[in-house]
Amino acid sequence: MDDVIHLVFCVRRRASIDDAEFHRYWRDEHGPLVRSVQGDLGIHRYVQAHTIATPLNDLLRAGRGAAEPYDGVAELWWDGTLEEFQARISTPEGLAAGQRLLEDEARFIDLTRSSLFLTEDHEVIAP
Numbered sequence: 729m730d731d732v733i734h735l736v737f738c739v740r741r742r743a744s745i746d747d748a749e750f751h752r753y754w755r756d757e758h759g760p761l762v763r764s765v766q767g768d769l770g771i772h773r774y775v776q777a778h779t780i781a782t783p784l785n786d787l788l789r790a791g792r793g794a795a796e797p798y799d800g801v802a803e804l805w806w807d808g809t810l811e812e813f814q815a816r817i818s819t820p821e822g823l824a825a826g827q828r829l830l831e832d833e834a835r836f837i838d839l840t841r842s843s844l845f846l847t848e849d850h851e852v853i854a855p
Contacts, residue, residue: 733813737802737844739837750799751778753836761832762804765825770816773805798842810846 741750754776762774778800779785785797806813816822833839 731809733806734847735804738798740841741799742838768821768825771804775803777801
């Protein structure tokens with residue numbers, strides 16, 4: 729398997745933003761911003777998974793004693809090693825792009841209640 733860096737960002741909206749506006753902004757404003765810095769950061773895939781408003785989510789959480797849901801999950805992929813990823817995001821262009829994303833995220837994401845981390849993927853069921 730080729731080296732791939734996968735970042736998972738579990739997001740919660742700011743309390744000052746209603747649910748519909750959060751999802752609209754994330755999809756229609758922030759999504760295109762991420763696309764615009766794709767080359768500067770070397771991102772090869774970006775997916776937004778928006779939480780569906782359904783009572784089934786409450787049943788799923790209750791059955792497992794799980795915590796409150798995130799409003800969604802963003803996933804980003806980079807080709808290469810961790811060292812190559814670090815080098816790419818540390819360039820002047822990468823740092824500027826990262827700063828633009830952070831400033832925009834602060835407009836609609838409650839960063840203190842969200843979580844992000846790098847993962848190592850292990851495929852269990854493949855298409």
